[in-house]
Amino acid sequence: MSVDLQRWRQLVRPTVPVLDFHTHPVRDFGPYPVVSAAADAAVLVGAARRAGVLRLAVSSLGPGCPPTPTAAQWRAANEYVLRMRDAEPAAILPLCYVSPEFPDAAAREVERCVRQEGMVGVKLWVARRATDPGLDPIAETAAALGVPILQHAWLKTEGQMPGESFPEDAANLARRFPGLRLVAAHLNGINPRGIEALRACASVCVDTSGGDPQNGMVELAVARLGAERVIYGSDAPIRHPAVMLSKVLGARLDSAATRAILWDNAARLLPSWANVAPVPGGG
Amino acid sequence: MEVIDTNAWFGRGMLGPLPGSPDEVVDAARAVGIDRVCLTPLDAIWYHNPHLGNDELYRIADRRAAVLPVPLLDPTIASWADELALAVTRQAAMVKLAPAYSGYEPAAAEPLLAAAEAAGMPVVVQVRVEDPRYHHPRARVPDADVAAIARLAGRRPRLRLVLGGASTAALLAVAHELRDLAGLFADLSQADGLDAVRRLVDAGLLPKLLFATHAPLFAPLAGLARVLPELDDVSAAAVLGGNARRLLRL
Numbered sequence: 001m002s003v004d005l006q007r008w009r010q011l012v013r014p015t016v017p018v019l020d021f022h023t024h025p026v027r028d029f030g031p032y033p034v035v036s037a038a039a040d041a042a043v044l045v046g047a048a049r050r051a052g053v054l055r056l057a058v059s060s061l062g063p064g065c066p067p068t069p070t071a072a073q074w075r076a077a078n079e080y081v082l083r084m085r086d087a088e089p090a091a092i093l094p095l096c097y098v099s100p101e102f103p104d105a106a107a108r109e110v111e112r113c114v115r116q117e118g119m120v121g122v123k124l125w126v127a128r129r130a131t132d133p134g135l136d137p138i139a140e141t142a143a144a145l146g147v148p149i150l151q152h153a154w155l156k157t158e159g160q161m162p163g164e165s166f167p168e169d170a171a172n173l174a175r176r177f178p179g180l181r182l183v184a185a186h187l188n189g190i191n192p193r194g195i196e197a198l199r200a201c202a203s204v205c206v207d208t209s210g211g212d213p214q215n216g217m218v219e220l221a222v223a224r225l226g227a228e229r230v231i232y233g234s235d236a237p238i239r240h241p242a243v244m245l246s247k248v249l250g251a252r253l254d255s256a257a258t259r260a261i262l263w264d265n266a267a268r269l270l271p272s273w274a275n276v277a278p279v280p281g282g283g
Numbered sequence: 284m285e286v287i288d289t290n291a292w293f294g295r296g297m298l299g300p301l302p303g304s305p306d307e308v309v310d311a312a313r314a315v316g317i318d319r320v321c322l323t324p325l326d327a328i329w330y331h332n333p334h335l336g337n338d339e340l341y342r343i344a345d346r347r348a349a350v351l352p353v354p355l356l357d358p359t360i361a362s363w364a365d366e367l368a369l370a371v372t373r374q375a376a377m378v379k380l381a382p383a384y385s386g387y388e389p390a391a392a393e394p395l396l397a398a399a400e401a402a403g404m405p406v407v408v409q410v411r412v413e414d415p416r417y418h419h420p421r422a423r424v425p426d427a428d429v430a431a432i433a434r435l436a437g438r439r440p441r442l443r444l445v446l447g448g449a450s451t452a453a454l455l456a457v458a459h460e461l462r463d464l465a466g467l468f469a470d471l472s473q474a475d476g477l478d479a480v481r482r483l484v485d486a487g488l489l490p491k492l493l494f495a496t497h498a499p500l501f502a503p504l505a506g507l508a509r510v511l512p513e514l515d516d517v518s519a520a521a522v523l524g525g526n527a528r529r530l531l532r533l
Contacts, residue, residue, distance in 0.1 A: 250504030
């Protein structure tokens with residue numbers, strides 16, 4: 001039997017460049033065992049390419065993803081991501097993961113990772129909520145270096161971890177540091193209530209990563225925040241890159257908004273050494 | 284080739300505005316190349332008597348040729364046998380059970396499953412409708428037990444049963460049953476994660492996998508995105524419609 005699915009395959013492929021602002025190593029979240037950072041990069045980038053993604057920002061939370069890592073653990077995680085970057089330099093944009101439980105050490109790690117290793121941003125997860133003053137040295141350093149912070153945020157009905165930030169916490173961080181480039185992760189997790197908490201904080205973007213491909217969420221975020229404040233992210237390998245991309249491709253948006261979400265908004269946030277420029281002719 | 288969505292809904296849902304009218308759901312499906320939609324009333328999962336949502340479904344199916352009606356049945360409603368008989372008369376594609384929403388254990392469905400088996404009616408058992416992290420805090424419903432559902436299928440060799448909305452991990456955990464039970468199938472509406480469909484195919488499950496969108500809760504394009512990047516055309520065609528045609532005897 002011969003079949004030709006080209007018509008359907010074209011529907012799920014992007015027609016504009018795509019940068020995925022939120023991914024993790026396969027080592028951290030499966031589903032395969034990987035023998036090295038290079039092998040990890042190959043699997044992750046391969047999946048991204050099959051979905052039509054050109055570049056991906058990667059942060060490691062370390063093997064087993066301890067919610068309150070030691071400084072040694074997040075340094076090792078950052079070294080792993082740098083090796084992934086070295087294996088796939090055209091694709092991978094490394095983010096520096098630190099914990100606000102060690103504020104000064106974290107700030108030094110951000111300095112090292114950005115100045116010496118060319119990392120392009122900072123990832124914060126669930127060790128402390130974003131309202132915690134332990135974030136202050138990290139935020140000050142990131143702002144001074146001109147790199148964004150990707151701050152995990154979620155409003156869960158069940159399973160909220162003690163140090164897991166609510167969307168309001170990201171808003172709090174943005175108000176404390178108005179010059180900071182801040183991305184609140186997980187649009188679906190932020191949910192419509194969280195969108196309203198972030199609406200007045202014009203410096204905060206949200207990424208689309210994680211959660212199910214819920215109908216209408218991207219459109220809601222664009223309507224309430226503006227297309228310039230929505231950034232594509234997948235949370236791969238936890239989520240399938242193509243499924244997450246379909247949240248945007250399947251949304252009822254104009255082409256300018258789609259292009260902004262999939263590339264230009266990230267390009268605007270990332271530092272110059274990321275070598276990510278807005279699409280020519282874009283908004 | 285015909286693309287058949289084996290698990291979609293119409294209705295408003297509980298958590299926010301949805302493009303969930305029957306025509307919106309069917310039109311959105313057709314816009315992404317889906318030919319036929321197995322449709323169930325969404326809001327009826329919350330009704331005291333879920334059967335009361337089925338009349339509208341049959342009216343929709345009479346009006347839209349693309350709709351394959353899948354009425355919602357509840358084996359704890361005293362008149363379930365009448366509702367099953369109506370489904371047979373109205374040539375429903377399948378009947379759907381949502382045990383977690385009606386508060387019964389899957390084993391309570393055994394008499395209904397026996398009757399469905401005797402009538403030659405396929406049954407889809409819905410494992411999850413919404414991610415528990417996203418539930419309204421006053422309306423929390425656990426996932427149904429996939430292993431328990433698979434065991435029920437194992438006791439009915441002639442029953443065609445679909446695991447509806449199960450995760451990739453849950454499907455891999457019952458891969459043995461899915462391979463070995465001729466009538467057991469799984470839809471992919473909520474099977475996510477890196478290379479999810481390819482992993483399920485590598486587990487020997489290709490003939491048992493069914494394309495499904497979970498629209499309007501999920502964007503229908505996402506259902507296609509789960510399948511197409513992972514599979515060659517022949518395998519994808521089986522998932523997108525060939526397996527459903529076999530299940531539904533179309």
